[in-house]
Amino acid sequence: MTKSNDRLLLEFEQPVAALEQRIQEIRALAEENDIDASEQIRQLEAKAEELRREIFSQLTPVERLQVARHPRRPTTLDYVQTICDDWFELHGDRHGQDDPAIVGGLAKLGEQPVMILGHQKGRDTKDNIHRNFGMPNPAGYRKALRLMEHAHRFGLPLLTFIDTPGAYPGVKAEAEGQGEAIATNLQTLFRLEIPIICTVIGEGGSGGALAIGIGNRILMFEHAVYSVISPEGCAAILWKDAKKAPQAAAALRITAQDLLQLEVIDEILPEPVGGAHRAPLEAAQTLKQALLRHLKELSALSGRQLREERYQKFRRMGAFLELSE
Amino acid sequence: MSLLDWFAERRKQTSLNLTGSSPFDKERQVREIADGLWQKCPACDTLTYTKDLQQNWQVCPSCGHHHRITAPERLEQLLDPGSWQPLNEHLAPTDPLHFFDQKPYSERLATYQERTQLKDAVLTGLGNLEGIPVAIGVMDFRFMGGSMGSVVGEKIARLTERATCDHLPLILFSASGGARMQEGILSLMQMAKTSAALQRHRDAGQLFISVLTHPTYGGVTASFAMLGDLILAEPGAQVGFAGPNVIEQTIGKGKLPEGFQTAEYLLAQGLIDAIVPRTELRKRLAQLLSMHRPRLHVSLPAISSEALTLQPML
Numbered sequence: 001m002t003k004s005n006d007r008l009l010l011e012f013e014q015p016v017a018a019l020e021q022r023i024q025e026i027r028a029l030a031e032e033n034d035i036d037a038s039e040q041i042r043q044l045e046a047k048a049e050e051l052r053r054e055i056f057s058q059l060t061p062v063e064r065l066q067v068a069r070h071p072r073r074p075t076t077l078d079y080v081q082t083i084c085d086d087w088f089e090l091h092g093d094r095h096g097q098d099d100p101a102i103v104g105g106l107a108k109l110g111e112q113p114v115m116i117l118g119h120q121k122g123r124d125t126k127d128n129i130h131r132n133f134g135m136p137n138p139a140g141y142r143k144a145l146r147l148m149e150h151a152h153r154f155g156l157p158l159l160t161f162i163d164t165p166g167a168y169p170g171v172k173a174e175a176e177g178q179g180e181a182i183a184t185n186l187q188t189l190f191r192l193e194i195p196i197i198c199t200v201i202g203e204g205g206s207g208g209a210l211a212i213g214i215g216n217r218i219l220m221f222e223h224a225v226y227s228v229i230s231p232e233g234c235a236a237i238l239w240k241d242a243k244k245a246p247q248a249a250a251a252l253r254i255t256a257q258d259l260l261q262l263e264v265i266d267e268i269l270p271e272p273v274g275g276a277h278r279a280p281l282e283a284a285q286t287l288k289q290a291l292l293r294h295l296k297e298l299s300a301l302s303g304r305q306l307r308e309e310r311y312q313k314f315r316r317m318g319a320f321l322e323l324s325e
Numbered sequence: 326m327s328l329l330d331w332f333a334e335r336r337k338q339t340s341l342n343l344t345g346s347s348p349f350d351k352e353r354q355v356r357e358i359a360d361g362l363w364q365k366c367p368a369c370d371t372l373t374y375t376k377d378l379q380q381n382w383q384v385c386p387s388c389g390h391h392h393r394i395t396a397p398e399r400l401e402q403l404l405d406p407g408s409w410q411p412l413n414e415h416l417a418p419t420d421p422l423h424f425f426d427q428k429p430y431s432e433r434l435a436t437y438q439e440r441t442q443l444k445d446a447v448l449t450g451l452g453n454l455e456g457i458p459v460a461i462g463v464m465d466f467r468f469m470g471g472s473m474g475s476v477v478g479e480k481i482a483r484l485t486e487r488a489t490c491d492h493l494p495l496i497l498f499s500a501s502g503g504a505r506m507q508e509g510i511l512s513l514m515q516m517a518k519t520s521a522a523l524q525r526h527r528d529a530g531q532l533f534i535s536v537l538t539h540p541t542y543g544g545v546t547a548s549f550a551m552l553g554d555l556i557l558a559e560p561g562a563q564v565g566f567a568g569p570n571v572i573e574q575t576i577g578k579g580k581l582p583e584g585f586q587t588a589e590y591l592l593a594q595g596l597i598d599a600i601v602p603r604t605e606l607r608k609r610l611a612q613l614l615s616m617h618r619p620r621l622h623v624s625l626p627a628i629s630s631e632a633l634t635l636q637p638m639l
């Protein structure tokens with residue numbers, strides 16, 4: 001079992017952390033004095049678990065955002081390693097670049113060969129710099145485009161994992177056509193005659209997320225978020241104060257529960273108590289089971305039907321009034 | 326010189342430089358600008374008589390600066406008189422998130438609707454451009470910065486579907502700050518929706534010309550604006566995905582290259598096909614359209630039952 005002090009606790013976890021600290025102390029004292037405190041420890045542990053469950057069942061939107069951005073949260077490659085039975089990573093946009101912020105490759109999910117695409121955040125500071133904190137440049141979207149087309153040609157289901165603060169806002173990204181790269185992916189995803197399942201595993205940051213986020217099924221982890229703009233960015237524009245991010249996070253309706261209600265996603269994947277990072281293998285199992293189940297459902301549809309269904313799904317999204325004449 | 330004489334003089338010269346020998350005093354200039362009789366060019370400071378500016382398609386006669394124009398003005402400039410048939414004018418925005426920042430979104434909507442006399446940030450419809458039938462959509466930056474919410478997405482998707490169905494070329498003019506934050510994730514999904522409709526139009530072998538006007542950013546750039554089979558831009562238009570302020574936050578203030586994200590920059594980067602001055606747009610669009618005809622049937626589309634049953638909304 002990991003010690004709580006090397007687990008990067010979030011602020012709202014402090015009450016649990018304090019309790020766990022006490023459990024540690026009691027355990028140490030009991031050992032030192034050769035006393036059997038196991039019953040007391042069991043009770044306190046149950047209480048800590050209960051407290052954590054309670055805290056995580058009522059997270060505010062901005063707290064969920066912190067869980068979604070947790071540095072230890074499982075990334076695309078973490079899930080690939082745990083849910084796939086085989087994996088062959090593929091690289092490059094064939095136009096001179098390979099963006100490490102998007103990974104892709106061929107995999108087997110059980111017996112089923114699939115194409116996997118996902119944003120990739122780093123696992124530590126050095127890796128994060130290499131991965132550009134999961135913020136793709138056009139080359140990343142063009143690599144994704146190439147792999148989507150490949151999946152379509154060979155009839156491979158496409159599984160995408162969304163976890164990005166957004167497409168990278170940089171001079172080079174603009175010079176190379178960030179907008180065009182994203183737009184082309186959006187359009188292409190509506191042409192593919194294969195099953196596509198997208199899962200928001202962490203942070204769904206705007207157009208940079210959507211560029212690999214159009215599928216027949218959209219799943220979302222319980223503490224993941226998905227937003228048109230970062231709450232900080234929204235607060236800076238509408239409140240003229242980035243510190244109003246908690247208000248913006250609430251107003252933007254970015255949680256999985258909100259998105260289910262707004263009929264943007266199809267299913268919420270429950271996370272282990274305390275978030276996916278506390279029990280990554282458990283989260284991976286949940287993900288794998290859901291993907292297999294949806295793949296099985298979608299396998300009943302023809303390529304044409306899959307394409308049509310995807311069109312209708314996104315065609316319905318939005319809210320407006322049709323005034324009568 | 327009397328004011329009457331002066332007006333006579335003005336007819337000879339279409340514009341007048343502020344820094345030159347101005348026949349009327351500063352105070353009067355300010356007053357007449359306020360009256361809307363004259364407009365000062367933000368690029369070269371030249372004062373131009375408003376009517377002359379209108380006649381020159383809102384392009385500064387001195388420096389060629391393209392003033393921002395409204396969607397109705399754009400349609401009037403481009404389409405054959407009397408050919409405009411608006412579509413889906415009965416679509417109006419709502420407030421699905423009950424979004425509230427400093428002000429409720431519903432209140433903002435009402436303000437902009439009153440100010441612009443538009444229901445939302447795009448006009449869509451059918452019309453003829455130099456005799457060629459087209460489906461056309463024009464964004465209006467005055468309405469909440471041309472932001473794309475559900476109404477913009479739906480109207481563009483419906484227009485595109487109509488163009489697909491009627492075998493019509495599609496022309497979309499963009500002018501937008503990006504997605505409409507107040508509609509949250511639903512505004513993001515309009516990027517998907519418009520791209521989906523354009524995919525079908527493309528599959529049907531129809532032509533889509535995207536015209537980028539100042540400014541076009543964010544979710545509009547990253548969806549329909551960059552999906553044109555052909556992409557044109559007005560001179561000096563600023564177009565990008567991320568706004569300059571956002572980029573400066575990462576690279577530092579004043580570090581952006583000269584002319585960054587202008588139409589000229591985009592052309593040099595190979596991101597657009599051509600820059601066309603507004604005064605030539607109609608002619609050049611007709612030229613392109615004529616080179617793509619005929620495709621399937623070229624008969625003029627009859628006024629559809631849909632357009633006939635739609636009453637203009639107030």
Ligand SMILES: [Zn+2]
Pocket residue numbers: none
């Ligand atoms: Zn291409």
Ligand SMILES: [Zn+2]
Pocket residue numbers: 366367368369370371385386387388389390
């Ligand atoms: Zn000028």
